[in-house]
Amino acid sequence: xxxxxxxxxxxxxxxxxxxxxxxxxxxxxxxxxWTRSHCEQLVHDQLAAKGFDLFLPMIDRWSRxxxxxxxxxxxxxxxxxxxxxxxxxxxxxxxxKARGLVRVLGERWDRLATVPDGELEAIRRxxxxxxxALPYAYLREGQRVRITRGPLEDVEGILxxxxxxxxxxxxxxxxxxxxxxxxxxxTWVVAA
Numbered sequence: 001x002x003x004x005x006x007x008x009x010x011x012x013x014x015x016x017x018x019x020x021x022x023x024x025x026x027x028x029x030x031x032x033x034w035t036r037s038h039c040e041q042l043v044h045d046q047l048a049a050k051g052f053d054l055f056l057p058m059i060d061r062w063s064r065x066x067x068x069x070x071x072x073x074x075x076x077x078x079x080x081x082x083x084x085x086x087x088x089x090x091x092x093x094x095x096x097k098a099r100g101l102v103r104v105l106g107e108r109w110d111r112l113a114t115v116p117d118g119e120l121e122a123i124r125r126x127x128x129x130x131x132x133a134l135p136y137a138y139l140r141e142g143q144r145v146r147i148t149r150g151p152l153e154d155v156e157g158i159l160x161x162x163x164x165x166x167x168x169x170x171x172x173x174x175x176x177x178x179x180x181x182x183x184x185x186x187t188w189v190v191a192a
Contacts, residue, residue: 030055030115032105033081039100040075046098047083052091055082055120057127059134076133082120087112145169146192147184156192 035043044056057076062069083095083104092109095101106112126133146156147169157171160181167186172179 028085029112030117030120031083031087031112032115033083033095033098034102034105035079035081036100036102037079040079040081042100043098044081046100047081047095050094052095053084055084055124057082057123059127060132076123076127076135078135082115144192145189147188148190149188150185152182152184152188159189 033043033047040056044054048054058073059076060071061074063072064070085091087095087104087109089109092104092112095104104112141159141161143159144156145159147153152169155169155171157169159167160170161168163186165186167184167189168181169184169189170179170181
């Protein structure tokens, strides 16, 4: 292969990479921004002032300070703010300059992790409806969990099946290769 053929081949590869990168970066998507503790509002305000489309879902929570109870607004997902839009290299650099930002989730500026539109639309509808919402542990079937309240407090096992408020906890004796299952209240379960 001579130099002209090699340069032409490299040029085609480079053009294909540019087209691929442009295709990746031109779609509107939701991205998650990881912030320092208690810096969600700071990051939101800085980036909103720069014209970025952001979403910081907040919920109401009772707080006790000085013996009095106050209703305060806290982030629904502590440590995270959501950014919507096309993120090219220039806008990525502007985003990471924000004080209080740890990083944008993803491998690098052109391969950012995205959050499905449907998931954030559901969160937005919950926030807009102003219905009482509580942070809830992300539990999936097959995960090792621990009971936090009730007669089975501190018992660990595997969560096998979940319904909105009930789950099936399996506790095993490995030596005997036997298990027992019990129905538990999923609000009493945390990841082990």
